[in-house]
Every structure is written in structure tokens, then in C-alpha cells.
Amino acid sequence: MRQIPVSQLTEKIKQLIFTASYEIGPDVEKAVQDAMKTEASEIGRSVLCQLCENYQIAREERIAICQDTGMAVIFIDVGQDVHFTEGNFEDAVHEGVRQAYAEGYLRKSVVKEPIFDRKNTTDNTPAVIHTRLVPGDQVHILITCKGFGSENMSALKMLVPADGVEGVKKFIVETAKKAGPNPCPPMIIGVGVGGTMEQAALIAKRMTARAVGSRNAHPQYARLEEEVLSAINCLGIGPAGIGGTTTALAVNIDFAPTHIAGLPVAVNICCHAARHAEGTL
Amino acid sequence: MATYQLQLPLTENDIRTLRAGDMVTLTGEIYTARDAAHKRLIALLEEGKELPVDLAGQTLYYVGPAPASPGHAVGSAGPTTSYRMDPYTPRLLELGLKGMIGKGKRSDEVRTAMQQYGAVYFGAVGGAAALISRSIKKMEVMAYPDLGPEAIHRFTVENFPVIVLMDAFGGNIYEEGPKLYKREML
Ligand code: SF4
Numbered sequence: 001m002r003q004i005p006v007s008q009l010t011e012k013i014k015q016l017i018f019t020a021s022y023e024i025g026p027d028v029e030k031a032v033q034d035a036m037k038t039e040a041s042e043i044g045r046s047v048l049c050q051l052c053e054n055y056q057i058a059r060e061e062r063i064a065i066c067q068d069t070g071m072a073v074i075f076i077d078v079g080q081d082v083h084f085t086e087g088n089f090e091d092a093v094h095e096g097v098r099q100a101y102a103e104g105y106l107r108k109s110v111v112k113e114p115i116f117d118r119k120n121t122t123d124n125t126p127a128v129i130h131t132r133l134v135p136g137d138q139v140h141i142l143i144t145c146k147g148f149g150s151e152n153m154s155a156l157k158m159l160v161p162a163d164g165v166e167g168v169k170k171f172i173v174e175t176a177k178k179a180g181p182n183p184c185p186p187m188i189i190g191v192g193v194g195g196t197m198e199q200a201a202l203i204a205k206r207m208t209a210r211a212v213g214s215r216n217a218h219p220q221y222a223r224l225e226e227e228v229l230s231a232i233n234c235l236g237i238g239p240a241g242i243g244g245t246t247t248a249l250a251v252n253i254d255f256a257p258t259h260i261a262g263l264p265v266a267v268n269i270c271c272h273a274a275r276h277a278e279g280t281l
Numbered sequence: 282m283a284t285y286q287l288q289l290p291l292t293e294n295d296i297r298t299l300r301a302g303d304m305v306t307l308t309g310e311i312y313t314a315r316d317a318a319h320k321r322l323i324a325l326l327e328e329g330k331e332l333p334v335d336l337a338g339q340t341l342y343y344v345g346p347a348p349a350s351p352g353h354a355v356g357s358a359g360p361t362t363s364y365r366m367d368p369y370t371p372r373l374l375e376l377g378l379k380g381m382i383g384k385g386k387r388s389d390e391v392r393t394a395m396q397q398y399g400a401v402y403f404g405a406v407g408g409a410a411a412l413i414s415r416s417i418k419k420m421e422v423m424a425y426p427d428l429g430p431e432a433i434h435r436f437t438v439e440n441f442p443v444i445v446l447m448d449a450f451g452g453n454i455y456e457e458g459p460k461l462y463k464r465e466m467l
Contacts, residue, residue, distance in 0.1 A: 040462060043282065043302065043444060050409045050442065058411040064357040067347040067410040105356050107347040107430055120429070149362050149407065181455055182362055182385045184407035236463030240406050242444065243458020273408040
């Protein structure tokens with residue numbers, strides 16, 4: 001049994017939020033740079049160029065890539081041979097979020113209750129925490145700081161098996177089309193297919209953090225990713241939604257076993273400010 | 282597509298000249314307001330009271346900046362999605378608001394009011410928030426400090442980079458731009 005004081009968890013979460021908020025992943029940056037060479041619209045290219053400059057300034061000056069520093073969504077895979085000591089696990093996670101948003105000059109964007117008061121909690125807590133137990137004695141943490149311009153454009157639909165691959169494609173492309181300029185294109189689109197309603201959504205969220213340029217190991221899903229990506233880039237929405245050939249940088253799809261009667265599809269949209277970071281304790 | 286360097290406030294001539302798709306840099310003073318501040322402004326107008334800031338002739342930026350770190354006037358400060366302001370905007374245009382900076386499409390009511398009263402809707406690149414913050418030289422709170430990042434601020438800006446999204450003649454790059462690049466799906 002490995003003992004880990006929860007203060008280590010707090011510190012790790014804090015550092016990962018800093019990394020995510022200031023340093024764009026090399027995969028996303030490269031994809032935007034590559035798109036500058038292929039984008040057909042001149043204003044579109046100038047938008048992409050601004051994004052590259054923005055990534056650089058944020059990294060060098062350690063300021064937020066985007067002012068919407070998001071709601072922290074934290075996936076934690078805990079090795080079953082780990083014993084957390086000296087405090088509560090979830091409290092320690094929220095504490096890491098609290099410290100990161102206060103010390104890192106990040107915007108606090110969380111309200112306590114969604115309908116009536118909508119009062120800001122002023123420290124960006126609580127985070128959304130998804131914990132899994134896995135073999136081993138390590139703790140793997142994946143953090144995404146999710147802005148809501150793009151989160152609001154996400155959608156979930158319970159298709160029926162007869163809708164098949166065409167139905168899935170159509171729903172993803174329609175969701176991107178409806179989103180238009182709102183999620184700050186070029187977007188990164190995470191898709192979860194199968195499972196149950198909430199499982200599809202969780203997969204979709206994880207897929208927004210899969211590296212841009214990677215492909216699903218399953219060849220049929222890899223092909224589906226490519227087909228949907230090129231269909232979305234034919235929509236004309238373009239960088240910042242003002243017209244162009246770069247609407248999405250990636251469509252990352254994964255699947256889970258599902259019920260004989262179901263075909264859930266969740267589409268989680270993320271913007272070019274795709275902030276995520278991972279680490280291990 | 283033309284490029285301009287403009288001094289704020291916008292002049293009648295600027296408003297007549299600018300067309301959707303033009304690239305512009307703005308220098309001068311702009312005000313900030315988002316959902317909560319709009320709601321309060323419109324509530325005051327409904328009660329027949331005076332507004333805490335005179336928006337006639339001014340440009341309004343839809344933004345809720347991140348906190349400033351030491352040595353900076355403001356934290357990252359990119360645009361928020363404008364449509365949430367749409368229900369309030371025609372009333373402000375009627376009062377003489379001339380420019381808006383945000384991101385995303387606007388309602389038909391806003392578009393009509395922009396034509397009627399003469400106003401321009403600019404877009405700052407969503408998410409280019411660190412870059413944008415560099416052109417903001419000074420930030421003052423003008424009203425509603427209790428709203429934190431949603432308070433009404435006055436920004437002094439230098440060469441703030443924007444694109445004309447909608448002009449005073451109904452031109453709208455969100456309609457015209459994507460049409461040019463839409464291709465048949467393979
Ligand atoms: S959608 Fe993303 S890039 Fe755009 S404002 Fe929101 S967090 Fe920033």
C-alpha cells in the first residue's frame with residue numbers, strides 16, 4: 001500500500017492547471033501553424049496567425065491563453081494500492097483548483113446554483129471530478145479547463161441502431177454547423193459513441209483532450225474520424241467563423257459497448273484554446 | 282477587404298466607410314459590459330433613470346477579463362459571445378451606441394437597429410485573449426464594481442485588432458464569408 005498525503009494531490013492539480021492555462025499543447029499549436037499554410041481565406045490566415053501569437057504570449061508571460069479559464073474537469077485514475085492520507089481526497093482536489101485560480105490570475109467562472117441565484121463561488125470551485133479505480137500504485141490526473149463558449153455548443157442524441165454510421169456522421173456535422181462561430185473555431189471535437197447517455201458524454205469529454213493528429217486504433221473509427229473532419233472543413237465556417245477552410249482541427253471519436261436497442265452519440269466541442277494537461281503522482 | 286487604423290470615438294464617416302470583412306485597429310477609449318451589466322443598464326432605463334456612463338457615440342466591448350497579474354493593466358481579455366446581449370442592444374443603439382466588439386452572430390433586431398441608428402459590430406478574435414490584452418493600456422472601473430469581471434470598465438486601447446463583422450448597411454461576414462468557402466461534401 002503506497003501512502004500519498006493529499007497535499008501532494010493539491011499541489012499537482014495546481015501545477016497542472018497552470019500548465020493547461022498558459023501553455024497550449026504542442027499538438028494544437030502545430031495544427032494551427034499547419035492550417036496557416038492551407039487555409040484558403042486571407043482573413044482566416046490572419047486569424048490563425050493571431051492565435052499562434054496568442055499562444056506564444058501566454059506561454060512567455062504566463063498569462064491565460066483565454067480569459068474564460070473555464071470550469072476545471074478533472075479525471076483521476078487512482079491505483080487501487082494507493083492510500084491517501086492527511087485529509088479528504090475530493091477536498092484536496094478542490095483546494096488545488098482554488099489555489100490555482102487565485103494564485104494564477106485565472107478568472108473565476110463558477111456559480112453555485114444554476115437557475116435561481118447563480119451566485120459566483122469566487123474561487124472557481126467546485127471542480128467536476130471523475131474518479132476511476134485502476135490497478136497499481138500510481139495516480140494519473142488529466143485536467144481540462146473547459147470554456148463555455150464551446151461547451152454550450154455541445155450536444156447529445158440518442159440515435160437508434162438503424163441510424164447507423166450515416167446517422168452518427170450527420171449528427172456530428174450538424175452539431176458543428178449549428179455551433180458556427182460561437183465555439184471559437186477552429187474547433188476540436190470530442191465524440192463518444194455507445195455506452196449509456198452519461199457514458200457517451202464522458203467519452204466525448206475525454207476525447208477533446210486526445211492529441212490532435214492522433215487516430216483511433218480501430219481502423220473503422222479512424223476512417224470515420226477522417227471523414228467527419230473533412231466534411232466539417234467543407235462547411236466553410238472557417239477560423240473565427242468568418243469563412244474559410246479550417247473549421248475543425250480534429251474529430252476524436254471513441255466508443256463503448258452499448259445496449260441492443262441503442263446508439264447514443266455525444267459531441268463535446270472544444271475551442272482552439274484547448275487547455276488540458278496530465279501528470280502522474 | 283480594406284484595412285484601417287481608427288481613432289475612437291467612431292465618427293459618422295467611419296461608420297459610413299466600414300464594411301463587413303474590413304480589418305481595423307482601434308485606438309482610444311472603449312467601455313466594457315456583459316450580461317449582468319446590460320441587465321442593470323436596461324433596468325435603469327425602464328425606470329427612467331440616468332445611466333452611470335454615457336454611451337452615446339461610444340464603443341462597447343463584451344468582455345469579462347481575467348484578473349491582471351503584476352505589471353499588466355489587465356489580464357487576458359478576449360471577447361465573449363455577443364448574442365446574449367441581443368435583447369438589450371437595440372435600446373442602447375437607440376441611445377446612440379456606435380460600436381460593439383464581441384464574437385458571434387447577432388439577432389435580426391440588432392441588425393435592423395444597427396442600420397436604423399448607424400452602428401458597427403466588430404469582432405475580436407475569440408480566444409486571442411493574451412494578445413488582445415497587450416493592446417489594453419489602462420483599465421478603470423466605471424460602474425458596478427460588485428460585479429467583478431462583469432463590472433463596467435473603461436479600457437484605454439492602442440491598436441486593438443478587430444474585424445468588421447456587421448456594418449451599418451446590413452453587411453454580415455458571418456453570412457458572406459462561409460458562403461465563399463463552402464464546398465460540396467465528399
Ligand atoms: S470558446 Fe474557448 S477560446 Fe472562445 S472564449 Fe470560450 S474559452 Fe475562449
